[in-house]
Amino acid sequence: MEKVTKKSAWINLGSIQKDVQICLPSPPIFKSFIPSIIQQLKLCNLMATIPFEWDTSHCKMRLLRSNSRLKICQLQMGMQIGYTLLMTANFFNPLNQDKISSSTRMVGLAFLVCFWTTMLTRLTFWNNRHEVVQLVNDYVQFETRFLPAPVPSGWNRGDKISQILMTLGLLTSAGLPGLMCTMLLVTPCKPPHLGFILFWKTGNICAVPGWSVRMVILVFDTWMWSNCIPPACFFAFQVYYLGIKCLASYIKLVIGICKDGNKKSGSSTILSSFRVYHHIQLLAKLYNFCLQSVFIPTQMTAACLVIIIGLYTCIKLHSEIPMPGLAFFPLLALDELSMILISQSAADVYTRSHIFVRDAPKWGKTLGRGEFITKIMKATKVIKIRFGSTNYIDKMTPLVYLNFCLTQTVSLVLLS
Numbered sequence: 001m002e003k004v005t006k007k008s009a010w011i012n013l014g015s016i017q018k019d020v021q022i023c024l025p026s027p028p029i030f031k032s033f034i035p036s037i038i039q040q041l042k043l044c045n046l047m048a049t050i051p052f053e054w055d056t057s058h059c060k061m062r063l064l065r066s067n068s069r070l071k072i073c074q075l076q077m078g079m080q081i082g083y084t085l086l087m088t089a090n091f092f093n094p095l096n097q098d099k100i101s102s103s104t105r106m107v108g109l110a111f112l113v114c115f116w117t118t119m120l121t122r123l124t125f126w127n128n129r130h131e132v133v134q135l136v137n138d139y140v141q142f143e144t145r146f147l148p149a150p151v152p153s154g155w156n157r158g159d160k161i162s163q164i165l166m167t168l169g170l171l172t173s174a175g176l177p178g179l180m181c182t183m184l185l186v187t188p189c190k191p192p193h194l195g196f197i198l199f200w201k202t203g204n205i206c207a208v209p210g211w212s213v214r215m216v217i218l219v220f221d222t223w224m225w226s227n228c229i230p231p232a233c234f235f236a237f238q239v240y241y242l243g244i245k246c247l248a249s250y251i252k253l254v255i256g257i258c259k260d261g262n263k264k265s266g267s268s269t270i271l272s273s274f275r276v277y278h279h280i281q282l283l284a285k286l287y288n289f290c291l292q293s294v295f296i297p298t299q300m301t302a303a304c305l306v307i308i309i310g311l312y313t314c315i316k317l318h319s320e321i322p323m324p325g326l327a328f329f330p331l332l333a334l335d336e337l338s339m340i341l342i343s344q345s346a347a348d349v350y351t352r353s354h355i356f357v358r359d360a361p362k363w364g365k366t367l368g369r370g371e372f373i374t375k376i377m378k379a380t381k382v383i384k385i386r387f388g389s390t391n392y393i394d395k396m397t398p399l400v401y402l403n404f405c406l407t408q409t410v411s412l413v414l415l416s
Contacts, residue, residue, distance in 0.1 A: 028147045030139040030246045033238070034059070036166040037136075040234045043173055047223075048072040050231040051129050061136045063129060076227050077122050083224055084115040087192040100191065102416075106317060108191030110309045110332065117302035118228035121235050124294040131290050132239065138283055139246055146276060162245055165338060169237035172335055173230040179328055181222040188214050193221045236299065241342045243287050244385060248348040250280050251383070255356050258363045270363050274376050277356060284349070284383045296387035300343070303336035304405050310336070311409040316416055340401045346385035346393040353383035 037054065041061075044050035048069045055062050064070050090096065091108050100108070125132055188195040189206035195217050199207045208214045257273045310333030318326055360380050384392035 028143040029249050030242060031059075031143050031147075033162065033166060033242055034140075036170070037061075037234075037238045037242075039170060040173065040230070040238055043170070044230045044234055045069075047076070047226060047230075049076055049227050050234060051126060052133065060140055061133050063133060074126075077119075077126060080115070080119055080122070080224065080228055084112075084119050086197065087115065088112060090197045091192040102317070104191055106309055106313050108196070110306060110313070110329065112192055113302050113305050113309070114332070115228065117298055118232040120294055120298045121232050122228070124298075125231075125235055125239075125290075128290050131286065135243070135283075135286050135290055136239070138286065139243070142250075142279060142283060146279075162242070165237055165241055165342075168335065168338060169233040172331070173233045176229050176328075176331065177222055177225040179331070180225045181218065183328065184218050184221050188217055193217075195221070235295065236339065236342075240291060240295065240299070241345065243291075244342065244345040244349060247280060247284055247287070247383065247385075248345050248352060250283075251277070251349065251352040251356060254280070255352060255359075258356070258359070271376075273363075274360075274380060278379060281379075281381065281383055284385070288384075288386045292386040292388065296385075299339050300387065300401065303339040304401060304408075306336040307333050307340075307405045308408050308412065311405075312412045315409075315413055340398055340405075343393050343398045343401065347395040347397055349383055349385050350392065350394050356380070357382050 034054075038056070041050065041052060041054050045053060045064075048064075051064050051070055051073050052061050053064055054060075064073070091112060184190055184193060184195070187206070188208050189200045190196060191200070195206065195208060195214075198217075199209075208217070254273050254277050258270055260269075310329040313329045314326070314333075357380055360377060386392045
């Protein structure tokens with residue numbers, strides 16, 4: 001078996017353990033959402049904001065074949081980095097603090113969190129782009145081998161919650177830049193954007209020279225939002241969430257097969273189920289390699305910050321922020337709340353895997369005794385979705401995040 005190392009996280013599921021014959025009694029899960037993956041990739045590729053594309057002829061994801069589009073993608077990431085650093089330096093400049101009101105500061109802080117989160121996300125996936133491609137394709141290979149049932153059509157593709165989250169990602173990708181364009185058309189000096197940097201004056205005065213300059217600034221700022229939001233939504237919903245959802249579902253299916261096989265004394269079925277579980281362990285290892293160091297910690301930190309800012313703004317500052325600027329906060333808070341709810345699926349991975357490992361000795365009795373069986377049992381470990389170096393998501397993690405967000409919001413409201 002190939003191992004995941006820091007030098008290479010590649011796993012080819014199609015080349016290992018050819019003797020596994022079990023087929024899980026379920027329609028494909030990941031493959032059911034390939035249409036939404038293709039839609040999101042097409043939206044991102046309109047502006048060359050992501051280094052991936054979908055190969056429909058081979059049903060797999062691949063890197064962009066066009067070197068020029070890859071260069072454009074790199075250039076746009078570089079511009080986002082420069083723009084984010086410029087906005088941050090200007091926003092936190094001590095000379096600007098006196099001319100920024102509390103409502104203006106909250107608006108600017110929420111936007112800065114979005115830019116920093118999407119910037120770190122894009123850099124992480126760019127550095128691990130080969131491993132991300134392999135991860136997505138390994139899910140497809142896994143389901144091709146173990147879930148050979150035909151993919152459902154129409155509204156029956158996948159569960160309803162996953163469909164809603166995929167739709168939320170698409171709506172955010174298209175709607176958030178459009179909402180920002182409308183807001184900046186009305187108030188071109190909204191912090192921390194380019195108009196705020198160049199033309200904001202003390203006393204809440206926006207001294208934009210004229211409509212020609214205003215339109216140039218509007219196009220640039222809208223383009224920057226269109227540059228960063230769609231790829232971030234792809235990474236959050238089509239990679240982060242869908243990967244977790246599939247791992248939890250695969251483990252649940254394997255547990256069901258082991259229970260049925262144990263009742264019917266199907267030792268060969270149980271042995272194959274253990275091997276399928278080891279495949280799932282490899283998928284989880286590659287998943288953690290791609291996401292645990294930067295992506296998941298960044299997403300969870302940003303989710304808490306944005307939820308607190310969004311709730312506080314809607315409760316205390318709704319009269320100070322005119323529409324459509326105020327509409328930005330409920331939408332953004334809803335997106336970030338979905339990130340915390342997604343962590344519940346990560347907790348399901350740990351919970352179901354713990355159940356499998358706990359009951360493994362009982363199921364293993366049907367396999368007899370021997371050195372081979374002992375090695376199989378020792379190789380059966382609990383699967384954990386990790387963030388950072390040692391932490392992992394368990395069933396209490398989502399509640400801890402929600403409790404933190406609500407208590408901090410209440411504290412801000414009471415203190416103000």
